Amino acid sequence: MSEIAAAGVRPAWRSRLGSGAEVARGTPDVRRRLQLGLAAIWLLDGVLQYQSFMFSKGFSQMLAGTASGNPGAVASPITWNATLIEHHLVLLNSIFATIQLLLGIGIAWRPTVRLALAASVAWALGVWWFGEGLGMVLTSSASPVNGAPGAVIIYALLAVLLWPADRAGKPAPFTAARTVGAPAARALWLVLWLSLAYFALLPGNRAPQALNGMIAGMESGEPGWLAALDRGAASLVAHQGLAASIVLAIALVIIAAGVYLPTSAAKATLVLAIVVAAVIWVFGEAFGAIMAGGATDVNSGPLLALLALTYWPVRAAVTPPAHTAPALAHTAAADADEGTTVLWSPPGSWTSSPRSCSWSRR
């Protein structure tokens, strides 16, 4: 039963106890749901940052390790940052964890969504440099299988694409286009996935045992079943580095081009993107190594899947005509901008559909 419908007949004590109508609900639209997905990942990252490993010297050593192979101008600040963290480990890591926790909460809390998304871009860029060594893209060891171009840069990309604003003009064909426009969104997608294809074909990644070593290296500290899964996957690609890299690169190129294809083909490539992201996350990243107890984030798999969902074709949203109930139109537009459906709408007015996120006249 609808909470709203029920509220009118529910005894006062029930809502008093908060059992049934704890809050009256507004159904988020597609973009808001994706924002909530991003918020959940930030929140999980914040919680992961509180793990005991992060309060040990292993954390600062891990950060310092990302300087390796990077140019001096990039590596020096990383080393300086790692040293600073080592000296103030508990304080700084507590701050880092809390910031990420607040980013998740801020994105989920509607009044602060813009502030949190903007802050998340700044934070992600900082972590990308100081925490991930620019995703190792300037080294020869970047691989889509181990998280290149850096999971955290995808957070920033998602924050931009999910910014709660709409461009005037033609309706957006997919959620990611609502803020930056379809051409720019497609270009960003193309650059990301083509760069992944490029990384897959780097000499270090197409060596016969490269992929095998990468997957087998994830076993350490994992539960038995996951270690066995990794071992099985590693044995499948043993001595098949070149073939595996080529297959992966072809898949990534197809995915990159997918957003320029007609809707049905685009959907197929987006499904392929989600499948590839899942395979990378399970076998290449061992679920972000979360169950090994030393993960700072979920790694790139879930973020690539979330990104693919932002490009999923949607029926375009249409702004209600201004001459129809101006006050309501204003309210509706404001709500739509915040990514919500309109709860109040008298018969004959424009209302949003929770299923399609499109506008229809009742």
Place this chain on the structure above:
Amino acid sequence: MVPAWILDIFAAIMLVVAAVSAARLVAARPWQREVRRAALADIDVAHLLMAIAMAGMLAASLQTLPNGAWSVIFAVMTAWFGYRVVRDAQVSGVRALAGGHCAPHLIHAGAMLYMFMAFTAPAAHGSGGMGGMGGMAGGMSGMGSLQLPLLAFLFALALIGYSIWDLDQLSGPGASGHYSLAAVRAVPTDPVLVGVGASAGPGAAALSPAPSVTMTAGPVAEPAAVAEVPPASGPADGTGVLAPWVATGCRIAMGITMAFMLVIMI
């Protein structure tokens, strides 16, 4: 090792949740009226018990009951909310499993039961698992671990998901006006359904044969055609400590804290 002061902060938050839940129970006086009312106090009772247990797990000095007793309590609680979710599902369909208000509490109770059942004390603290003072708490600050870490991860994901959803719903215009936490007023109107399903999600509104209501709140436009909105009438209608957002806020705090505990014990 996670610094003790961080665990203490989370324990303090849980004590606040426990105090608020107790205050809600006292203010609602579920024992004074009809039987049904007492049955629906389960949410606040669950919050109260979980908050006390979690505070004890986070800080050894706050431990109250033996771990075996907590396990029994949370097994009963899990069974109770499982029953309620099944009952909701029979009425509202499968959407109740995803969005019903009992489903998050089932996950909370299940996670608590799992933590008590799956905890393995570190070797240095290993004296019969979590038994006795400082069992789980000693385990957390001394980094005990949980068996079946995948289950811990899945529980943490579910708890974070529900917390994020609650945060969104609590701050949405449909919940309490444009970003204010004022009480939502429910006004019976004609049978036209204009709302969206809450616990059951989108599209579920049509399930209701009851007279529908229009939700109004704060600055949202209220044309003259809408029935006059009676003012909210004090605590009896869910303001103050009994305001719906208070319970949701408690649930959010517990969800995040529980996810934190699960993750640091993986």
